Amino acid sequence: MRHLTSLFALSNDDVREILALARDLKSRLRRGERPALLAGQVLTQVFEKPSLRTRLSFEAAMMQLGGSSIFLSRKDAGLEGREAVSDVARVIGGYSDIIALRTYAQSLIDDFARWSGKPVVNGLSDDCHPCQALADMQTIQEAFGQWSGLRLAYVGDGNNVAVSLAEACGHLGMSFAIGTPQGYELSRDFVSRVRRRFPKLELLESNDPHEAVKDADIVYTDVWTSMGQEDEKDTRQKIFSAFQVTPELMQSAARSARFMHCLPARRGQEVTDEVMDGPQSLCFPQAENRMHLAKSVLVWALG
Numbered sequence: 001m002r003h004l005t006s007l008f009a010l011s012n013d014d015v016r017e018i019l020a021l022a023r024d025l026k027s028r029l030r031r032g033e034r035p036a037l038l039a040g041q042v043l044t045q046v047f048e049k050p051s052l053r054t055r056l057s058f059e060a061a062m063m064q065l066g067g068s069s070i071f072l073s074r075k076d077a078g079l080e081g082r083e084a085v086s087d088v089a090r091v092i093g094g095y096s097d098i099i100a101l102r103t104y105a106q107s108l109i110d111d112f113a114r115w116s117g118k119p120v121v122n123g124l125s126d127d128c129h130p131c132q133a134l135a136d137m138q139t140i141q142e143a144f145g146q147w148s149g150l151r152l153a154y155v156g157d158g159n160n161v162a163v164s165l166a167e168a169c170g171h172l173g174m175s176f177a178i179g180t181p182q183g184y185e186l187s188r189d190f191v192s193r194v195r196r197r198f199p200k201l202e203l204l205e206s207n208d209p210h211e212a213v214k215d216a217d218i219v220y221t222d223v224w225t226s227m228g229q230e231d232e233k234d235t236r237q238k239i240f241s242a243f244q245v246t247p248e249l250m251q252s253a254a255r256s257a258r259f260m261h262c263l264p265a266r267r268g269q270e271v272t273d274e275v276m277d278g279p280q281s282l283c284f285p286q287a288e289n290r291m292h293l294a295k296s297v298l299v300w301a302l303g
């Protein structure tokens with residue numbers, strides 16, 4: 001069964017197949033084609049956290065492909081202790097062809113993959129955000145015409161989005177640099193796993209944002225406070241202030257560099273309006289590609 005629980009769990013060929021399919025489905029839509037590849041199929045989405053892009057992109061993807069989707073909050077699904085997770089997963093699996101989840105714990109996604117009997121897609125967990133990173137790779141290919149040899153510099157918190165971007169770079173032959181404040185680096189366990197899994201990946205870690213973005217083709221950032229960390233907001237705002245992506249920081253990157261952000265953005269915190277709305281920004285093409293990528297993940301997983 002084809003699950004998308006993390007990018008570590010995918011082979012190199014899977015990643016390339018999903019991206020090729022996303023590209024093809026996008027160009028078919030541009031020609032006005034909405035092939036009913038998933039006619040009659042049902043996607044159930046179970047989300048423990050808010051979402052605009054992920055929820056909507058999967059719903060729109062399912063509708064355009066001739067299928068339908070159902071949305072359940074954590075409470076609706078009974079994940080607040082109403083019954084065992086394994087029972088919830090088996091019941092949802094009985095009504096659905098595929099399940100997408102947004103969770104705090106990655107283990108909840110893994111439990112659904114184990115118990116539901118249906119393909120499971122990770123729509124973000126505290127640990128990673130694989131669909132985001134895959135859609136970003138589609139955007140990068142459109143902007144640069146290639147992946148291999150490009151350098152992506154991520155500035156900010158060593159969070160779920162950073163993890164999946166590092167893995168995506170490993171799969172596609174890009175180099176990955178990350179600039180974080182001290183104490184907010186990628187976990188040591190993740191860094192050793194990613195180095196073992198992708199021995200050729202060039203990975204630079206720094207606590208200096210200017211050093212991290214030097215010669216980068218892509219400067220990427222995300223919120224300083226992720227969903228679930230709201231109590232740390234004030235502390236984080238102070239600690240991360242030197243890591244704001246400004247026009248000046250963009251100047252330390254390659255002259256042709258582009259700016260990326262998974263959104264939602266906290267304008268005036270991790271990025272200035274000038275960068276986000278400026279000519280280097282790819283934020284909104286990134287958001288649109290979430291839907292093309294969602295389609296390809298659904299088609300890939302459902303055969």
Ligand code: CP
Pocket residue numbers: 050051052053054055124132262263264
């Ligand atoms: N980028 C992203 O996943 O956005 P949402 O939280 O709105 O789904």
Ligand code: NVA
Pocket residue numbers: 124159160161222223225226227262263264
């Ligand atoms: N790191 C952010 C990403 C949101 C798409 C979060 O987890 O809240």
